[in-house]
Amino acid sequence: MRRASALVALLICAALPASAQVADLRSKTEFRVCADPAAVPMSSEDGSGFENRIAGLFGEKLGLPVVYTWFPQGSGFIRKTLRAGLCDVVIGYAQGDEMVQNTNHYYTSAYGIVTRRDSPLASVDTLTDPALKDRPIGVVAGTPPATHLARAGLAKDMRGWDLFVDRRVENPVGDMLAQVKSGELAAAVIWGPLAGPLVKQDPDLQFTPLLKESSGPRLFFRITMGVRLEEQEWKRELNSLIRRHQDEIDAILRDAGVPLLDDYGKALKP
Structure with a gap:
């Protein structure tokens, strides 16, 4: 009889939708964030990132209270943090990733060109120039x-950096910006939320978003x-917060130097 009851319970669980089988992992006492400890200027273990x-x-x-689970944002990041139930939200994630x-x-941004302000390339705003x-x-x-x-026929001119690195020990964006500043690179093409805040701190450099491609x-x-x-319920709660506090989010992003675009990536957001 005991074995039969166990079998019935197992069959009931198997028939339930996946969402009903998964325990509610979200903390009700902490805002638990999954983040890279060294993804400056986005996230940082010292709390200085705009995320x-x-x-x-x-x-x-x-x-x-905000509590972090720190893990380098590369291979295994989601599996070992969010899906493992150690944290409940990734603050910055590209739309459409499965x-x-x-x-x-909550914002739209773009890649852009970083040059020295006094460079002959300072007016370039398209990669076919x-x-x-x-x-x-x-x-x-x-x-x-x-x-x-x-x-555009510029393959021989490209100097490449790795996409997935542990930014606690490697700093591709920082290296590129340093080489643009020194003249070793004529320009660098970098994701705006990474480059914009760092360029904002350096009067010798400028960032031009690529809006014409x-x-x-x-x-x-x-x-x-x-x-x-x-x-789903957690997503709806976060959506409500985004909608009600969009102006405050924008203010944080603008203060950091993140280039904000309209939803179609065609122009800077007013």
């Missing part, structure tokens, strides 16, 4: 602008928060 500030805003609105359930997007020919250009390998540069792959992305696939 840290957004997490602080949400923790305040929820009336919960590894997480995306909230509504002939002025880029025969000049060393930094780019992260495997990113959309690398495809654009190759298509007409061919794919696209160079702009909408950024959301990421939660577990089955947590």
Whole structure:
């Protein structure tokens, strides 16, 4: 009889939808954030990143303390943090990635060109500009602008950095910016939320968003928060916070130096 009862219980569990089988992993006493400890200027273990500030805003609105699970944002990041139940939200995640359930997007940004302000390339705003020919250009390998540069006949001019690195020991964006400043690179093509805040701190450099590229792959992305696939109620709660506090989110991003675009990646957001 006991074995039969156990079998019935097992069959009932198997018949339930996946969401009902999964325990509610979200903490009700802490705002638990999954983050890279060294993804400056986005997130940092010292709390200085703009994603840290957004997490602080949400923790305040929820009336919960912000607690972090730190892990390098590369291979295994989602599996070993969010899906493992160690934390409940990734503050910045590109819309459309199937590894997480995306909230509504809370900003849109784009890749852009970093040059010295006194460079002859300072006016370049498209990757097909002939002025880029025969000049060393930094780019992260495997990113959309690398495809654009190759298509424009600039493959031999590209100087590549790895996409997935442990930023506690490697700093691709910092290296590229240092080489642009020194003149070793004529320019670098970098994701705006990474480059914009760092360039803002350096009067010798400038960031120009790439808004005129007409061919794919696209160079702009909408950024959301990421939660577990089955947590619909949590997603709706975060969507409500985003909607009600969008102006405060924008203020944090603008203060950091993140280039904000309209939803279509065609113009800077007013």
